[in-house]
Amino acid sequence: MEQPLYEDRPDVNEPHESSLSKPSTKCDPNTTFEERDVQDSALGNARRSEKMDGSLKEMLAESLDGSRFAPGSLLSRPISNGNSGVKRLSDLRVLGILGTYTASAFKMTCNVHQPTPAGWERECNQFSPDILIVETDRGQDEGQRNSSSDFSATQLLSLVLWCRERRIPTVLWDNSDSNDGALNFLAAFDHVFTSDIDRISKYKRVLMHERVYLLPFFYEPGLDKASENGQGYPANNEMNDAASSFITGEADPDGVDKLHSPSHGSQSIVSRKLLELLVGNRPVTCNYSSKVRALFGDLVISSDNREEARRRVDKFLDGTNNPRSARAAYMRLRALRKVLDEYTTTVRLTYIASKALAGGPSWAERKIAVLAKVKSRGEIDTILRDYSRQTWAEKELVFLVDPETSLGGPVSGPGIRCYVVSNTRLDITTVTDAPYVSLWEASSSYGAHYLEDAARILGFAGVDGVSRLTEVSDPLGLRRAFTRVSTAPAFSTVWRTSSMPELDPGDEGTSHCSFIGGMAIMVLPAFDHAPRSRTLVDVGKWENSTNTGIPLTRLVALAEGLGADFAPEHTKFDVDADQLAQEFGGTNHPKGISIGSTGTALRVDSEQPVEKRCFLYSNVSTPLEQLLNRGLRLAEPYVYAATSDGLDLSFIVLCLDHQGERLNSQVLRTNRNELLVIPAGTRSLRFGWRIRGTGSAEVFGISLKKVDRTSEVVPLLSDKRKLVVTNHYPSYNDLYRHGFVHSRVRAYGEAGMPTAVFVLNQNLTQGTYEFEGVDVEVGGAEELASTIKENNFESILVHFLDQKMWQILERHIVEVPTIIWLHGSEVQPWYRREFNYETDEQRKVAQARSDSRIELWRQVFNYQHPNLHFVFVSAYFAHEVMEDTGVTLKSTRFSIIHNFIDTERFSYQAKDVDQRFRLLSIRPFASRKYANDLTVEAILQLRSHPLFDRSSFLIVGDGPLFDDVLRPLKDIPNVEMRRQFLTQQEIAQLHRNFGVFLSPTRMDSQGVSRDEAMSSGLVPVTNAVTAIPEFVDSSCGILAPAEDAAEMARGIASLWEDQERFEAMSAAAVARVTRQSGLGQTVQAEIELIRSVSRAL
Known part of the structure; x- marks a missing residue:
């Protein structure tokens, strides 16, 4: 039975099963001569490798024990950033232990050899690779078998050492589902790439270097042939048919997860299936996924709510219920463009080469030659206008001119020239060496993406041309868009040069309607082409209102900036494991809960039902003064409870007065810097744990000061320029929480001002969700700080400000203008809501909280900066707040704007x-x-x-x-x-x-x-x-x-x-x-x- 890739290994001299192998190649006297030869070769390679500088055994030991990494060790050697002199990606020689899809895709771009376990050394010497790339086995998810499963760990590490000896860079691409096991096996490689951005900080800590990068999944158009049945571009037909049914209203939105079901929480992991569906030019629907929403925006319909899915489908179709509507065609084209621009093999290989190879090779996009026969200076200027706005960089413009034509002056510019032609037939290869050619005429119009979209589609196997086919009754060519034809007009098509026949430059009167047939031609909607006497369709309203997601380059850049994550096992805590054992070891534990000490941590085991939760408190309270002496700061009272995974565990802090009476209680997330709210009159703190469900976890200790995690927190990137920060937001399970904030956000979006939403609330589950088309991120102070840092917001809009929000926002006001709305409960003193309190004890707690709240708002109101502005929802309320806080704001510092009432949704119908x-x-x-x-x-x-x-x-x-x-x-x-x-x-x-x-x-x-x-x-x-x-x-x-x-x-x-x-x-x-x-x-x-x-x- 094969083992997972990362696991503890026995001594390398002992036979064992491997993650990268079938069972060991230990010799059997009953094997055939051929089998014995294979086994001897494999074992010989291992023995030879052990004689290198630093034994293979030492390498394995160090690679499987992170604590042994040290400067000067075998694994800390100078990194191989080979420079083979290769300038073009197509010349790169990749030694690959890859999955079937990846290997086939790489072969479309560069030279790939996949070695065999028995003969790898001979094959490598013959192949002379520039780089080694090993892909972990993803199993069944992507439907591909990985050749790494044929290699034992010994063989693979021998191969890595062979590359190291020759200064050949080695790369591991980890796209496995699990990140458990002996992660330090990654240390054998010079560079590590992962498809999961959430693993990068952990890998950097384990490997103790920064050469860890993001490499999402990709799509290779060259592996697909254009559809033979006229149903569009290559993709999973079953999925396409289902999506098509949904778009026309025949499928239930409750079943959207059957069309595409993203399952991983990381914002970087997008499955190849989704990419195939988008390239297949079918509208895609799926259950809600923050990563899909972030990366593809409105191009994918993503929601868990039936009515919201229907609303977004209707918007996608522009209210026509027609999957071939103009807007639907536009959205499908944008999705196709995004995948082919950001998610292809060449993009991924170029990135690998840029990191692993010094002065690495680059991918040269295929050049398109635009050939235009002109008869006047006016026609030249018209062609130049359309040519200059083309987004495709690799292009040249050749004016075909008659010897008698007067050009009215020189024609010049980068990649622009004239070619004199006669009336004889013209072989295009004598004019240009470009692999693609486009024939233009001055009477037609060509939009900015005319060449780019065609060039991307010509990357498909078996495609001779990409055309736009319009008619008077179908000016956008929607009826035949995203289909395959065999004949197309010469002047509305980009052709593969090798497929073009000779041209007749003297064919003056019919050149605009000349057809070329017998080809495999893919058809795009004609948003970027208009034949003579027509103008380009204005898609500006769709451009401005369509969110196409963040560019993948932003996510890659974010990943590069992440640092190593926090290592609790190597940290000295203010409240360490021994102290925790003393405080919790002797208490009466709830049924099903056991507490013990491992020497380095407090171990918590729970056997209670999944749905049950219980509370465990320390047997002592600690004086506040003592905690201040240990490092707690009243100005910024952060705590950090470091725990392992395995149990739903939350940290509890009780603030007690001089009589030991509770002033407040806070349930805090572990492994996060959490800001305490310490009411006036607090004399001591008592710690505790909220334990939910079954499992085990270790508590390493508690820090009474902020732990630096800013470099490891992965914020959710946003393409929106405004950020709303609040403490609650409606959800499909909690419809009433701050619905008036949601009404604002929706109205902002409809007015062309899309807004991101962040909920700062330690009592809510961290993550993202969608509500009526609005993406909501829920997180803590660190996540909010990272979100503001990594997203270039123009302004921050705050509702229900509290102490924790202010701690973060105060640092950014100088750079980012901030508006704070005041609604009521967040600012009012206790006596304004005295009706809520029935006992003296309730009133006492309320008074303590009220004092802290009023003090916060005095501090906020006294913060003098022109970037800070306040909004009150009524004049009465503004007067009341200023009276309660004792701070009178200048009229220029605040506005009175009532809460928005959606009079269209709540429309008037005369009452009977x-x-x-x-x-x-x-x-x-x-x-x-x-x-x-x-x-x-x-x-x-x-x-x-x-x-x-x-x-x-x-x-x-x-x-x-x-x-x-x-x-x-x-x-x-x-x-x-x-x-x-x-x-x-x-x-x-x-x-x-x-x-x-x-x-x-x-x-x-x-x-x-x-x-x-x-x-x-x-x-x-x-x-x-x-x-x-x-x-x-x-x-x-x-x-x-x-x-x-x-x-x-x-x-x-x-x-x-x-x-x-x-x-x-x-x-x-x-x-x-x-x-x-x-x-x-x-x-x-x-x-x-x-x-x-x-x-x-």
Whole structure:
């Protein structure tokens, strides 16, 4: 049985099974002569290698034990960066132990020899390689067998030593799924490439050098032949058919994962299957993948939500439900262009050569000769205009001129010349040596990508030409786009020179419509070609609104800048393993939990069910003063709990007062620098662990200061220029969290200002997700810092600022303009929400947190810099905040802009008068702030009204108070209660069926859900507290005094009794919201503010 590539090996002199081999070649007396010869050769190679400078045994030992790396050792020798004098990639000689696909692909670009285990030395001497490239075996994922499986570790390392002796660079490309095992085996190679960017920092630490690079998967067009059936370009036909069915609406978006299912979390790993599908020119759909979204943007439909998938399909098709629509063809062409520009064999090999070979060879793109017969200076200028804007660099322009033609002056420029022709037939090879040729005429127009797209497609095997075929009724040539034909017009096609017949330069009148047949010609949509008397189609609106993903070069550059990751086993901690063993070893452990010491770490074992979690606390608390002496800093109180993988383990810190009473508790992620919030009055800290599920992990120690990890954190790259930072964001599982922030982000995008979103929240699972087309990254302080550093944002837009956000953002304000929105809870002192606290203990904790919060905002408001601006959602709230903090902001430092209400989504439809008897409440039940108890009391009071039986109530929401608050209503037949969250689309739909919206409150800086209901024409029932009178008055709503459910009930009854009043208030509610919180008054004002403060890049 074959073993994985990386595993601990026995002594090299002992026979063993290998990751790179079949069973050992130990001699058997019963083998044949031929078999014995093979075995003797293999063993002889190993014995010869052991006599080199530094034995093979020593090499293996060092390569499998990272602790033995040291300057001057065998593996720390000068690196082979051979310079074979090879200038062109096509001349490069690669000795390859490669998978079948990779080997075949490399052979399309350079010279490749795959050695055999028995005769590798003789073969290498004969081949004289410039470089050795070994690819790890990826197994079944890519459907290829790796020849490395034929080599034993001994044979492979002998081969590496042979190359080292001759100063031939050695490269390992690790694209295996697992990164477990003896990673130090990589140390045998000069250069290591990996398809997973998340492994680079780990590999740099293990190898103790920087020669670790990113090498994603690639596609080789030369291995595919154009489709014979007219169904498009090479790809998996089954996948294409499925995608085509989905695009025309015949497949369920719930099944998008069946079309393409990306499974790996790394943002650098994109499967070859996806590349094949995109080259196959079919629209591709898949379940949500951050890497696919980052690298391919809108070119791939990626979502886990049915409705969002439908919305994006509709956008892809431009609302036509036609897979051959102009926009669909444009998107398919852009996807094809991206793959052939960034994900091909030549791109990958060029990168390998640039790192492994000094002055390495480069790939020379194939030249295209543009031949244009001209008769005047005006035609020359027209051709030059289109030629100069071509994106394909390897080109030349040859004007074919008659001896009698007057050019009106010299014609010159890089790659531009004239060629005098007569009326005799012209052999193109006498004019140019370019492998491709394009015939142009001045009466046609040629767009910027005309040559580039054709040159990429001509890389496919068996393609003679790339054409654009248009008709009067089909000006973009969509009917035959992405198909194969055998005949095409000479002047709208780029040809393989070797396939071209002789030309007749004297054919004046019909040259523009001359056809050449008997060829294999691929057809592209004619976005970059317009025949005579027509103009190019303007695709500017699509160019500006289409996200094609970040260039792969950005990801590669990011990978090069990553440093080695943190090595906890070699670190001295402020709270070490011995101290942890003393603090946790003697405690009463929960059932299923065991604690022990390994000498270098605290070991935690859990046998509890996967879904269960428990808490384990230290048996002592540590005085804060003692922790400050050990290294904790109050100015930046970072902690870092270093653990191994294997168990879902979170670090807990309790802040205690002088009586040992808890002031706050924080659940922190391990292996991250986490910023503590230490309330005023804290006297000691107590540590603990939250343990979830089954597994084992080691705790190496706790650092009380920040661990430098900036060089190893891999941020999510973004092509967006604005960044929203918040502490929560809606998801398909939590629809209500800061929905008004999401409304802004969507509106910004629709206005042509796409925005990235980062959620800084240590209590949420780190990663990425998608919500209604918005990509959301969730991470910690380090991830936020790296995201800002690596992405060139023009401005940062902050909602619900807290201490941890400010610690990061404060460092960047000088360079990046920052706008902070204030909403309520994040800034208000405890007494503004006193209704939430029922006991003295709750009030005490709230007061401590409030003091810290107010102190933070005083610090923020007193930060004087023109790049920092504030937005309040109401004038009342701005006045209240300045009063609470004691800081008065100058009017130039803040703006008052209400929360945006999407009046298109929450559109008004005139209400039937009977809808005044249909009352709706959609509210969270998370705290008493939402005053749902007032709704209950008002309904109970209305029971005695003679019209009550005509009424119906629907109460929708969720939260810990749901059952207790609504219990008095459970036996009332015309009151329905639904415990659920709703999407904004679902809320808007409900609005259409109701006439009155119950929205009592004890505090609000605006009241977004109420305004959305008013926009739909519902009459609101609320309370005249805090900022509410700034948005509702008696002409458009029932405005009861604070805590007055009786007045709410009387107001509702007045609507029942007076239908004209109901109709008037409904219309007035719509007008009030449109006038005050519509698009122009909110989002447009915010966009103007953002653009006014954003830095110029």
